[in-house]
Amino acid sequence: MSESSATPTPAGASVDSGNTGVGGRVPSADTTPEGPISAQPVTGNKTKVRPGDRIFRGLTTGSGVLVVVLIGLIGLFLLVQAIPSIGLDQVNFLTSREWSTNDPANLRFGILDLLLVTVATSVVALVIAMPVSLGIALFLTQYAPPKLARPFAYAVDLLAAVPSIIFGLWGLYVLAPQLAPIASWLNDTLGFIPIFADGNVSSEIGGTIFTAGVVLGIMLLPIITSLTREVFQRTPVAQIEGALALGATRWEVIRTTVLPFGKAGYISASMLGLGRALGETIALTIILLAPSTTFGGSIFDGGATFASKIASASSEFNDPRSVGAYITAGLVLFLLTFLVNFAGRAIVSGKKEYR
């Protein structure tokens, strides 16, 4: 019957292909009647703001401004308190390693030692937490069977719910003795490298930067892992399949798609972790032993970070002039955390072109 009407390119077929949406192959007539929708704002009155929009915008702008104002006020508070005490300081507060605030008439405080110990502890923590988190995130998103991945991810997240005082106690009484042999092995075999040299506190008790860094690293795991996992999960399926179709193995898929896609997220997660590590207080206050000498550059040294120094002195805050010394330390910590966040952002936006 219709054999005669069917040709190699049948007329009916064009109707069909038109509406099966072959992505704008033929600008079909259906698109023109939609004109009025886009024409309205042009012909009608000037952008009318609806009350709902206005309220919502007010609320969101308000909250945004509030945050900025709060940060500004905190900074201002620190500055106002810190400046006079810097004036009373008998030593250079940036380069001195001394810290004696008992006599308000003769304040001698410098932040150098605190800064070095804070940074050293955080670096040890990151060196441990970054690769482990990366491994966990890759395992959870790429290798673990879904049935296992969910409870495992939940367990990692639970780690974030453990109070840091528990981490501190556990670190000092349970972990530190276990770490002692590792520490002495590192010290024996790599002791010629300054960072593994003999420390200034007893290594048996383990109140060292090394122990503190390991505990801090464990505390950072959930933070870095959960963000990194989220980013890895969002790797576009199209890219993963593109790699697979080229004959990529699972690891090659990760290398060509998941890692490049998630790199920026991973770095910013680590920076966030670093920000957290710099300010961690109570666990480090418990673990770190106060040495009699200054920080010598070894991870087996004791010492105090900004936060742990302030916390352990807080019971003796009686003279506003000595308090000022600690607030100065707080201000430096505040600036340092800011700096880390900016650095993280700069790294993330650095390779924008390729994202």
Added chain:
Amino acid sequence: MAKRIDVKDLNIYYGKFHAVDGVTLSVPPRSVTAFIGPSGCGKSTVLRSLNRMHEVIPGARVEGDVLLDGQNIYASAVDPVQVRRTIGMVFQRPNPFPTMSIRDNVVAGLKLAGVRNKSQLDEVAERALRGANLWNEVKDRLNRPGGGLSGGQQQRLCIARAIAVRPDVLLMDEPCSALDPISTLAIEDLITELKKDYTIVIVTHNMQQAARVSDQTAFFNLAGVGQPGRLVEIDDTEKIFSNPTQKATEDYISGRFG
């Protein structure tokens, strides 16, 4: 180069869902075969089972044989990674690796295969880009990211990436559906060109495209809602479009479907 494909009684599943039932067809070397049929009838599913991409979806599995020049790609000793290296695939949406340069995109498959020699990679990149009719447009910016190209250029980049490894077969799933008419024609010309060296299977919703580029056409259909898709008939394109054996085929291509 350019091998023949014989599919024998292929049943494809997504978990418990039986998506495609009992497909048997043959694709001769150096020819273009078009898959047509209504949405959801399993064209992509069949195509993806031809290079073992189907099984990367959790729970998905395939029963039956797919022979590549007589070798069953589903034999237990066969490594799916190796299969995908010899059977290339181009997707509906262009998917260049956004973090890689144009050149690195093209040679990505070769690098995976372990080729490190820079001059060899450059040579292959140029040959593949010329093969995909993209060379003249990108030769001055080979080190720029692949994501910076237009959609049509990206799709040709993906074709270049697929042919750079000199596969035996090239599978294309609606490669032009996200493209404008000019880019579509460019890719159709390219398919006709590539036919000299490759066995090509293309899924398309565009009947004229099937008629223009293919030598044989396979029509897939659904027996009903919730039923598996099946192959209704496969024949020379000319025959399918002028004198199909099955009533359903005729209804579909003449637009009297459903």
